Amino acid sequence: MTAPATLHGPRVTLRPWRLPEDLDPLFAINGDLEAMRFFANVHDRAESDAWGHRIAGLFGDRGYGFWVVELKGEGMVGVVGLQPVMFEAPFNDPARPVTEIGWRIATRFQRRGLAEEAARVSLAYGFGPAGLDRIVAFTPPANVPSWSLMEKLGMRREGTFDHPRLAEGHPLRHHLLYAVTRRDWIDSRIGG
Secondary structure, eight states: OOOOOOEEOSSEEEEOOOTTTTHHHHHHHHTOTTTTTTSSOOOOHHHHHHHHHHHHHTTTTTTOSEEEEEETTTEEEEEEEEEEOOSOBTTBBTTBOOEEEEEEEOGGGTTSSHHHHHHHHHHHHHHTTTOOSEEEEEEOTTOHHHHHHHHHTTOEEEEEEEOTTSOTTOTTOEEEEEEEEHHHHHHHHHTO
């Protein structure tokens, strides 16, 4: 079993979960209509707590997952990291899942570059110690800040898909798919 990694960026620390203390700040994000505007729904307290326990439990033997993002002097400001995609889609087979990168930042800390910094640290871990070959990300087309960040991170748009966990007709069902390979990520670091 690999011990959960703690990662550091210039301003943020990505750390494993500490339960139950992380559940209150998580609910402040998951229960915020603005922070969750591009997700299927705002979470009530029980849904948020269950999501926090599930995400914390997914670190498992890998030593990574969706980390708690802390900003010095502010505590938890979001959740950013890597995890296997657990649903069937044209780009994924749950028996051999691809890894996604994702982020969720508290509204008052958005537009400060914190998601980008934490995502870059996560990608470095994913393509470094974790040894991943490809990382994907996805979001509804209306979430311009998210897919713009994917492009800043060097991810390329690979197409679209309908998210299988959202019902037909749901306004957020249609998603953009982005991906980056280890080779492309390395090349972008060394100017290749």
